[in-house]
Amino acid sequence: MTDDGALRDFxxxxxxxxxxxxxxxxxxxxxxxxxxxxxxxxTWGNFRTFFRFVPDESGKFRQLDIGQA
Structure with a gap:
């Protein structure tokens, strides 16, 4: 997964x-x-953000990207 572009351990x-x-x-x-x-x-208060779920070939999610929008 990524959090504001930085790789993170889920x-x-x-x-x-x-x-x-x-x-x-x-x-x-x-x-x-x-x-x-x-x-x-x-911790960070209120802000605009996105969550992007990226599926694999079978439709299960393999990646989660979170960041400020």
Missing amino acids: GAFSAEIGNEYFTSIEKVSPDGHTVTGQFHSE
Whole structure:
């Protein structure tokens, strides 16, 4: 996975997640793989972000990219 373009270990990233969530969804890509909206983090406050899920050949997600939008 990547977080603002930096490679991250998904297991470590998952363990660090606190009470973080989208406060509003602005856009979902037609394929449903990218979500953009306002996000809240107890550490970083409120900001606009995207989550992009990249599927493999079988349709399972192999990559997650998160970043400020």
